[in-house]
Amino acid sequence: MCGILCYLGKRQALPILLEGLRKLEYRGYDSSGLALAENGEIFCQKAVGKIQALENSLAGVQWKGSTGIAHTRWATHGKPSEANAHPHTDCREKIFVIHNGIIENFQSLKKTLLERGHQFRSETDSEVLAHLIEEHYQGDLAEAVRDALGLVEGTYGIGVLSAENPQEIVVARKGSPLILGIGEGEIFAASDVSALVSHTKEVIYLQDDDVAVIHPGGYELSNLNSDSILRQTQKVDWDVAAAEKQGFSHFMLKEIYEQPEAVENAMRGRLIEEEGISKLGGLNGVQDEFLEMERLIIISMGTSYYAALLGRYIIETCTDIAVEVDLASEFRYRKLNMKEGTTVLAISQSGETADTLAAVQEAKRKGALVLGLVNVVGSSIARETDAGVYNHAGPEIGVASTKAFISQLTILYLMTLALARHQRMSLSEGQAFIAGLKLIPDKIRRILESASKIEAIAGRYHGYKNFFYLGRKFNYPIALEGALKLKEISYIHAEGYAAGEMKHGPIALIDENFPSVCLAPRDSAYEKMVSNIQEVKARNGPVLAIGTEGDTELQKICDDFIEVPATDEILQPLLMVVPLQLLAYYIARENGCEIDQPRNLAKSVTVE
Ligand code: F6R
Secondary structure (H helix, E strand, O other): OOEEEEEEOOOOHHHHHHHHHHHHHHHOOOEEEEEEEEOOEEEEEEEEOOHHHHHHHOOOOOOOOOEEEEEEEOOOOOOOOOOOOOOEEOOOOOEEEEEEOOEOOHHHHHHHHHHOOOOOOOOOOOHHHHHHHHHHOOOOHHHHHHHHHOOOOEOEEEEEEEOOOOOOEEEEEEEOOOEEEEOOOOEEEEOOHHHOOOOOOEEEEOOOOEEEEEEOOEEEEEEOOOOEOOOOOEEOOOOHHHHOOOOOOOHHHHHHHOHHHHHHHHHOOOEEOOOOEEOOHHHHHHHHHHHHOOEEEEEEOHHHHHHHHHHHHHHHHHOOOEEEEEEHHHHOOOOOOOOOOEEEEEEEOOOOOHHHHHHHHHHHHOOOEEEEEEOOOOOHHHHHOOEEEEOOOOOOOOOOOOHHHHHHHHHHHHHHHHHHHHOOOOHHHHHHHHHHHHHHHHHHHHHHHOHHHHHHHHHHHOOOOEEEEEEOHHHHHHHHHHHHHHHHHHOOEEEEEEHHHHHHOHHHHOOOOOOEEEEEOOOOOHHHHHHHHHHHHOOOOOEEEEEEOOOHHHHHHOOEEEEEOOOOHHHOHHHHHHHHHHHHHHHHHHOOOOOOOOOOOOOOOOOO
């Protein structure tokens, strides 16, 4: 979604802002813009499309100022256009505002402002902020920003620059991430660490209602009531290289290849083999409540939701805990009784997904213990939950989630082990579980070695317009995830189904132009999967099966076969998902799609 970067320091702001905008590209955007201050004047430029378009429009611009704000916009109110791109400005073109989030009461605010004679240039909700600040401006920019924000309902991360206060930038947040980066004689503010980590690793995660005034001497933090506040500086543990492609043609491919390490990193230091248990340090403070829970509700969206679905299967298989799974966006519509013994687990790679954050807040209101499984350290969901576990997957830049998913699954296995050992799993079963898990990274490496075979299969399948992905039991959520991967990066219609559901309707669609990707490892659902494959074949549907290494019987009944190493059936999803990610990747590449930034999608969905 939209990205923000502000810079105030001694260096020329323009190249720093452009480089930073490129780092934010992965979040998804459709236009961009920036404003630079120099000698009491402000230069503003916007462009529709890629950052390159903005850069082209700046050819020959000699603006040397060392203060500026920049933005990538993902359209919500109003189509992608220069007028709708940020920064937005007031009537006098003195105040420039960049905004992430949504101003929910913008219609009524705009109506009042229009009645007071303000002239609007865009269709956006964000523009009201510039006019509201103008209304309240009496020489003190921060004061005017606070007054304006006091009238606003909704979410925001903002950066404000004024021609009348060219030596400062005012930033503020509520419900939309904003991070201050503290460099040597320079300060950054960004919606995402990736935009500033190449300059500084000292950061402050702003919290809701925080306002920061950035000036040449440093920064001042206060709340909306002007009370000074202190926030701790933290060190980002990202390696800059982690946010670069390192020779891979796309971030997505690099991240698929990083999955063996993602599994290792998620397990590191969390397994005690002698005792056959896992220890999740982030849950220390709530250990008893966690282990004694009777009911677990897992909330999340998209790929993280499919991780949750698998979580239900594995926790219910190994424990007596009743597990429910809900799309976070639907959770609020349920009238749930969070009686004692209910734990809610929110899964989110970004930790900023608005639907999941709102569901976390609702669960907390109802008194549940709320845990997080989050990749981005310091993110809103990580902060708002009572306790939680970090994935340690490193930055995931490709919009389509891959390594974060596999590390979410890994942590769900670790949680399952902790809960199961507390209940009925024996020591030897716990040790066998750990032994199986520890072999997974090398088995993923073996699948990655067969990537060229999957690439060749993609060459045969990329022309189809529709796909089914079928699986059962532990691999049903993986079928859903495989279908999502294909549709989001290749724009091919793909539906994931529980294979048993096929003959209740969807099978009507099968013909020689409608292939099915069938997940059929040698597990307890194997025979039934084989029957489902036969049903598809009987209707001339092409079948690409993903099965266990050496399964020649399966190979004989399908058109194409991708083999994965055998493992315990409960762990099999960690292997099954990898060929599906590669298949989606190679089909999308074959079709010339923009893999890392698919159309209409955003990495972190900060609007509901
Ligand atoms: C798909 C994908 C999305 C996210 C979803 C939730 O590849 O990445 O479906 O999984 O938007 O995002 P997080 O996990 O950040 O809450």
